[in-house]
Amino acid sequence: MSGSSSSSRRRSQSYRQVYHALKAMDASGVDLFVDVHGDEDLPFAFIAGAEGLDIWGPRIRALQGAFVGAFSRANPDMQAKFGYAPDLPKAGNLAICSNQVAQRFDCLGVTLEMPFKDCAAVPRQEPHAAGFDGRRASMLGASLCDAVAHVASQLRGAPEPSFPLPDDQYVAPVEDASAIAAWVAEKNARGSSV
Numbered sequence: 523m524s525g526s527s528s529s530s531r532r533r534s535q536s537y538r539q540v541y542h543a544l545k546a547m548d549a550s551g552v553d554l555f556v557d558v559h560g561d562e563d564l565p566f567a568f569i570a571g572a573e574g575l576d577i578w579g580p581r582i583r584a585l586q587g588a589f590v591g592a593f594s595r596a597n598p599d600m601q602a603k604f605g606y607a608p609d610l611p612k613a614g615n616l617a618i619c620s621n622q623v624a625q626r627f628d629c630l631g632v633t634l635e636m637p638f639k640d641c642a643a644v645p646r647q648e649p650h651a652a653g654f655d656g657r658r659a660s661m662l663g664a665s666l667c668d669a670v671a672h673v674a675s676q677l678r679g680a681p682e683p684s685f686p687l688p689d690d691q692y693v694a695p696v697e698d699a700s701a702i703a704a705w706v707a708e709k710n711a712r713g714s715s716v
Contacts (some may be wrong), residue, residue, distance in 0.1 A: 531556065542543045552626075552627040552629050553627075553678055554670060555630070555631050556621045556631075556634055557623075557632070564635070567599045567637060567641055568600070568605030568635050569634060570606045572620070572625070573608035573609050573611075574612065575612075575616075577625055581683060584683040584684070585630040585677065588685035590669070591689040591691070592603055595666065596668035598667035599643055602689075604702055605695030606635075618633065634710070636654065637654045639651070640654050641658070642706050644678065673685075
């Protein structure tokens, strides 16, 4: 009985925290939202975005593309090609925090996913480098500031933001295990022939 009561209290506390956080967000508004997670399966740092939401259109597509492009330029662990397959149009899951905030505030809302072990984009090189560790996670977090700065001036007021760099274009991520394995094998072959 006490376990159930304890679990109920934690849920109640969590609901209060969410309620007050949303109340503060409603008061101030939200222009950009990033939820940070770790992914146990995909060996990449990547962004999961708002593709399946009602707000997905030219504006959010351009912002998300430029955000991921700038993030990738700022940190070699971030990449655009691999990640969760985009949701079908109008099929986004609003139980996901970044989706809920993006839809509620008509803003760029993303989830930053980091690998639990090593990052295939920049794998560790024995014997000196660690895998994707706390130091690299901190560097990835610091690089997030570059991505925010890149899109900040166009978060509001531009119906279709324009970003000049080719890698600022939106790329639909791929979650195909065979494509990931082929990419990793090719990268390893190139690395061993250098």
